[in-house]
Amino acid sequence: MTAVADAAITRRWHQRLEIRRHMLDDAIEDLHAAKTPVDRAEAQARITLRHEQIADAKAVLARHRVPKLTARERAVRAAMLGWTNRDSIHYTQDPVARWEGIARSLRAGKGQFPTHADCSSFSTWCLWDALGGPDAGPDIVNGSRWTGGYTGTQTDHGHEVAINRALPGDLAFYGPTRNSINHVTIVVAPGRVISHGQESGPLALPIAYSRPGGSLKFVRRYLP
Secondary structure (H helix, E strand, C coil): CCHHHHHHHHHHHHHHHHHHHHHHHHHHHHHHHCCCHHHHHHHHHHHHHHHHHHHHHHHHHHHCCCCCCCHHHHHHHHHHHHHHCHHHCEECCCCCHHHHHHHHHHHHCCCCCCCEECHHHHHHHHHHHHCCHHHCCCCCCCCCCCCCCCHHHHCCCCEEECHHHCCCCCEEEEECCCCCCCEEEEEEECCEEEEEECCEEEEEEECCCCECCEEEEEEEECCC
16 A cells, blocks of 8 residues: 555544544533433443544554654655656745745745755755754754855765765765865765756756766765
8 A cells, every 4th residue: 555545544534533532522421411321321332332433543543654754754755846846946046036945934834845946955955844844953954044055055064974875865065176066966865866956957867977067076964
C-alpha cells in the first residue's frame, strides 16, 4: 500500500475515532440520566460498545500510521517538490524576490512554495522547510534569520564532509576553485542533486555534473 493510501485511510479513521468518542460521551450522559435499571443497562451496553469501537479505530490507525519523516527526508521532499513544480519557480537574483518563499511563509505562519529563487535561496528554503518551516530555529545555513545570504555565507556554516559520504540534505558547492564558489545544489540521493541555477528551473542531475562556471569542489552538512 502506498503512503498516499495510508494517509487517506488515516484521515478517515481519525474522523471515525472522533465520532465514536462523541458517541461515548453521549452514552455516558445517558447513563447518568437513566432512571430505571433497563435504561442504565442499555446505556452501559452502549458505553461498552463505544469503547470497543474506539479500540478498533486505534488499532487501524496504528497499522496505517504514516511514519514521521526525518529532517533529511523532509529536505529531499522539499527539493523534489521544487523539481516537480519547476515550471512554477523562476530564477532570480533580486535581493527581495529570491527570499519571498520564506518571507511569505513567516508572515502567513505556514509554509509557502517559493515562486522565485536562485541556487542559494532555493537550497536554504529546502533546509528551512526540513527544520519546520516557520517553526525552524536559528538559521544554521546562512546565519541570517533564514531570509538572507548566498553561497559564501552557506560555506561559512555547517561542516565539510567527503564527497563520497554525501547524504540527502547535504549541500554540494561548485566553482572554478574552492575559494571561488558560485553555485550550490542539494543532495537528494547517492550521487544525485537538485540544482536551481541560471540554466533553468530545478533540475535533477549527477552530483559531479559539469557546468560552465566550474566543477564540484566540496560538500557541506547542516542537518544532524
